[in-house]
Amino acid sequence: MTAEGQQPDPASGAERDPGEFTPRTFQPSRKDRLRPLELIGFSAVMSAFVGLVVLLSTREAVVALISFGVAFIVVLVAIAMFSLTFKPDDAEIADIDEQDAHGA
Template sequence: MSRPSLRARMKPLELVGMAAVLGVFAGVITLIGSRSLDGALILAGIAFIAALLVLAMLSLAAGEQQPHDPDVPVLDRERPPRKRR
């Protein structure tokens, strides 16, 4: 079994990073609007978890079907090389 590429290994970290950015954005908007630090932290946590769930589900749904090896997780699968124009 070959090792996954750096891009494939960094995919989960990219998803967590995007969810964190969305959570911080929601927290900042709430802090500016309500001036309540508690409410901003709570909403930032909820937004982070919700964004993480949605991004993970979209990542799983976008995975390619590989009939020859169905036991490999979606994030560990290799993408075929892109065609140059």
């Protein structure tokens, strides 16, 4: 039995036993690969807003840069905490169960 997108081994001459586990490499979708960049980008935009407000309020570039850095870290940690609260849907649960069954 072959995994998606893989060709059978011509040297074997036959299909593998269906009960035998053949590991395949997981290819994440483009959305899955860009998700961390979306979160970092959102954090950067929010912290840029904070930095701009502080810069326009105080006219101190150093204070604005410090505020930008602090806001970036705070927003990034807040987003990470919120993302931990989401429960997986049925497809993710099935994928987790499949990985657990083959890993044991």
